[in-house]
Amino acid sequence: MTDSPAMPRSPEELDPAVKLAGPSSTVRRLFLFGASLVTTIYAAWLMTDVLGADQLTGMEMVVITFFTINFAWIALSFYTGVVGIFLRAFGIDAITLRRMKPIERKGKLKSKNVIVIPVYNESPDRVFAGLRASYESLAATGELDAFDFFVLSDTRDPDIWIAEEMAWARTCSELNARGKIFFRRRPENTERKSGNLKEFCETYASNYDHMIVFDADSVMSGEAMVNMAYLMENNPDSGIIQSPPQPTGRSTLFARILQFISRVHGPTMSAGLAFWCMGSSNYWGHNAIIRVQAFIDCCGLPVLSGKPPMGGHILSHDFVEAAFMRKAGWRVWLIPQLEGSWEELPPNLIDFAVRDRRWCQGNMQHARLIFAPGFLPLSRLHFFMGVMSFLSSPLWFLLLLSSTIATLQNSRLTYSFFPGQFTMFPQWPVDRSMEMVVLLVFTIGMLVLPKVISVFMVFLGRDRRKYGGAAVLLSGLLEMIYSALQAPIMMTLHSRFVLSVLTGNQVGWDAQERDDTGVPFMAAVKTHIGIILAGLAWGAIALYVDQAFFWWLTPILAGLVLSPWLTHWSSLLRLGQKTRKLKLFLTPEETATPEELAALYRITARHTGEDVRDGLLQLIEDPYANALHSALLPARKPDRRTQIEVGIIYEKLARLGVESLTKEEKLKILSWPVKPLDQIMAGQHLIGVEDPEKTSV
Incomplete structure (x- = not known):
């Protein structure tokens, strides 16, 4: 390791071609938020006009309130997608608003950088396979001397701990990388991942200018890592630069559907976010580069007053660290064109929900920071959006529930043709069914139109063969059907998570499932039995009250009642493999696998079937393992x-x-x-x- 960080580039050496700056962010935000506000007001007026055509009841006013809040969320996402579509269609850089072009580096890197990989009870073979794939790709760029790697273990499983040490030693030996790849396990894992990084910064980080944070499943190309370091060198006011990681590597049907739509529609949303966030973007906790000294100076996390889950240590630390960076004057950027950044998804809906439960607790803590002093307005918006990503589910549930109650009340309401004591002429009921259809189509269009256009852009683009050719249209249609059925399930699960947090139930900290694990049908039934019964009861009430309202609820009820079948079938590896043979849900990572991912799969396959041994027994019997552990x-x-x-x-x-x-x-x-x-x-x-x-x- 070096004694001190390398000197950054002097002002005259900065490369203006990669300057992160562009036209006024104020105008962009006025456009986007103004359009969202106007659209929301129109939708709320239309809903009021429909419900208030005859007699607006108190429950209908509740429906309008919940609808307006939820529609504002939809409108913001819609216009973000619209902007992203425009930028992608014309090849415009989201930040500079100039023609997009690849990063062309001038000269070698002058900074010293470190890739840090915090792990907690993860598969050592998978962690070090990803590290090795990234290391070899970095070596191919000729910039390896500017980087070190640190595996920061918080593992509490004794057998995995020893396996990590052996995997580290094997990797260093095979790559001849002693002095480049380091391993450290801290005795106490206080504050989880944020505490792990904090301890690293206090102990080792003064030797580095920048750190690239990986998750245990992260893989990055050498070009991406070098480009990130180059951007940091040439933008000295930048504190964090976030790449948009693409999900890949899983083969169950559930994961392949999510990987497909993330690859097709994700770049659209990333471009739209970068457009209006500019230098006040967010940090997603991994696959990003951070200026070390800025992080040390201003990103110490507070301990919230009170007991967990709403108090105590902050779980979702990334949003808060980005907010502290902005508070101190550093810029945080999302760069959509930083390709070569990958992560892995949970293999099935149950494991996906388990991860969301952990995130829910962390994001709900952000509600306490929205009005904390010192944060910039856009940082407060990011906190609010983090809260709404989970709170929107119970709000949708309350909207549907209040709509059901309002329909029940109206079915029992006797209409008065002569309201008032001195009314001479009757007031006839007004049929607003056509306006209701227009409002429904309008809302659904706002939800799906950016996604539909993203699919057609891929179909009409030069890379459509990488997505299965013409099959991309069928993949897009099937994804939307699956998403529509899955949405009610996630709505009920997220509502349960929010209620759990608000009633004081905190979540544990476990490693994410990273194999293509399926969900047995009976396990799915056991998990979703409450959802099934709620769907059946809800449907029976709706059918009894109003048949038209029942048919309107059918998509929601279908998702609830079919939840165990959807969860089980979508978790099956064989269905995922079958759809791949049919060219459905294909991504470029499957049809033209990048060398980094090919190396990952090759290295992982080499160790397939190797079980983690009893760590203590291994040290007792193996003098080499014992000496390594002691050292x-x-x-x-x-x-x-x-x-x-x-x-x-x-x-x-x-x-x-x-x-x-x-x-x-x-x-x-x-x-x-x-x-x-x-x-x-x-x-x-x-x-x-x-x-x-x-x-x-």
Whole structure:
């Protein structure tokens, strides 16, 4: 490692061709938010006109309120997509509003950069396969000297811990990368991932100018990483530059549908976001480059008052770190054209929901930061959008529920043709069915039109063969049908998550499922039984009250009642593989696999079927593993109490064997140099003493 960071480029050396700047962001935001506001007002007026044609009841006013809030969310997303479509169609850079062109670097990098990979109970083989694929791609650029890699382990599983150490040693040896790839495991995993990065910054980060943050499943091309570092060097006011990672690598039907639409429609939304966010964009926690000193100076996270889940340590730290960067005057950019950035999705709806439950708790904490002093308006908007990404589900549920109640009330309402005491002429009921159809089509169009246009843009584009050719249209249609059926399921799950957080239930911290794992049908039924019963009861009430209203609710009811079948079938690997053979839901990563992903799959396949061994037993039996583990432990001396505790565990180990020890007992032993088998059997149970015979437990 270097003694100090490399000097950044001097002002005269900055490359104006990659300057992150463009026409006024104020005008952009006025256009986008103004259009969203006008459209929302029109939709609210239309809804009021429809419901108030006869007699506007209190419950109908509640319906209008919920509809207006939800429609504002739809309108903002719609106009973001519209802008993104325009920019992509004409090849315009979202930030500079000039013709988009690739980044052309002038000269070698002068900065010192580090790729940090925080891990927690992840598969060591997968983590180091991704690291190796990224490392080899970086070496091919000729800029490897400007980068180091750090694996930052927070693993609590003793067997995975030792497997991580062995995988690190093997990777360093095979790549001849000692002094380039480092491994560190911290003893206490306080504050989760944010605490992991904080400890790294306090210990090692002063040696680097910038750090690129990976997730355990991240892979990036060398060109992408070098371009990110080059942009940071030439934009000294930038604190974070975020690349839009593309999901890839999973083969279940569920994952392939999400990978397809993310690849087709994701760039549209990224371009639209970059257009109006400009230098106040957001940070998604990974696949981004961060200016180290700025991060150290201004991104220390507060501990929220009160108990979890709404208090305590902040879970969704990325939004908050971006807000602190902006508060201190640093710019945060989303660069849509930074390709060569990938991540993996959960393989099925259940695991997807488990991840969302964790995110829900973190995002709901942001509600406490929206009005905190010092943050810029757009940072507050990002907090609000994070909250709304989950709160919108219970709002939609309340809208549908209030609509049902309003319909029930109206079915029992006797219309008065002569309201008022002195009315001479009757007031006839007004039929607003046509206006209701117009409003429904208008709302659905706002939801799906950007996605539909994105699919047609791919179909008409030069790369359509990479998406299956003409089959991309059928893929788009099937995706929209599946999304329509899945939406009610996610609405109910997210509503449950929000209620759980608000009633004080906090979530645990587990590793994400990263294999193509299916969901057995009975497990899906058990998970969704409440949803099924709610859908059946809701449908029966709607059919009894008003048949027309029942048919209007049919798409929502179908998703609820069919939820176990949708969850089970979409999780099947064989259906995912079958659709791939039919050229459905194809992405460029499947039809023209980038070298980085090909390397990832090749390295991962090499270790397929290798189980994580018992870590403690491996250290007892393998002198090399034992010596490696001892060398990686921090230098320290145990206190008397620790000596006694570990000695007792060693005595249990000697009498009853490794299988008798709990995970916590193994972790206790592994936190110190492990004694070889002959010393254990000889009764040398104490640690940290020269002559164990002189001390008795």
